[in-house]
Amino acid sequence: MIKEILARRYAKALIGAAFQDEIVERITEELSGLVDMLTDNMELQQVLYNPAISPLKKIKILNIISEKARYHEILSNLLTILTEKGRTQIIPDIYKSYNELLDEKREIITAKLTCAEELTKKEIDKIVKQLERISGKHVHIDMTEDDTLIAGVKVEMAGVVYDGSVKNKLAMLRKELTGD
Secondary structure, three states: OHHHHHHHHHHHHHHHHHHHOOOHHHHHHHHHHHHHHHHHOHHHHHHHHOOOOOHHHHHHHHHHHHHHHOOOHHHHHHHHHHHHOOOHHHHHHHHHHHHHHHHHHOOEEEEEEEEOOOOOHHHHHHHHHHHHHHHOOEEEEEEEEOHHHOOOEEEEEOOEEEEOOHHHHHHHHHHHHHOO
């Protein structure tokens, strides 16, 4: 929990600086690349996350990465601060929070759409338009298939579940008939 709170604070500061300097897209790409690098390179991860390795050595490594990748000064400074405070392990959490805050600023909401079978583009567009009407925001769909739904769709958006699946309708009918 503390890790998420810290990550959100750093992300909020980073996004504020990025908007102020009008470099949001650049910072987003650089931060994404850094997180991908950490995910793909276990050795780098072990060095940066190891408390036994001095912050100075970590800063030197991050400076080399920053120079080669040509990170903006704002991101380089954040990495130095995180290293000095022993918080490099929250970089992926910062990235996650950063994207969430960016979506909030752009009024984008993610809806989890679960369907029994693959939907056509036309069907997806119709669902997106309806969800945008309900939320008043742009909707990004995260879609998965689940054949146990039998037919229909189930959408989870902003903590609310809209279940139009046959499985749910059958469960409601069973409940109504049995009185459970």
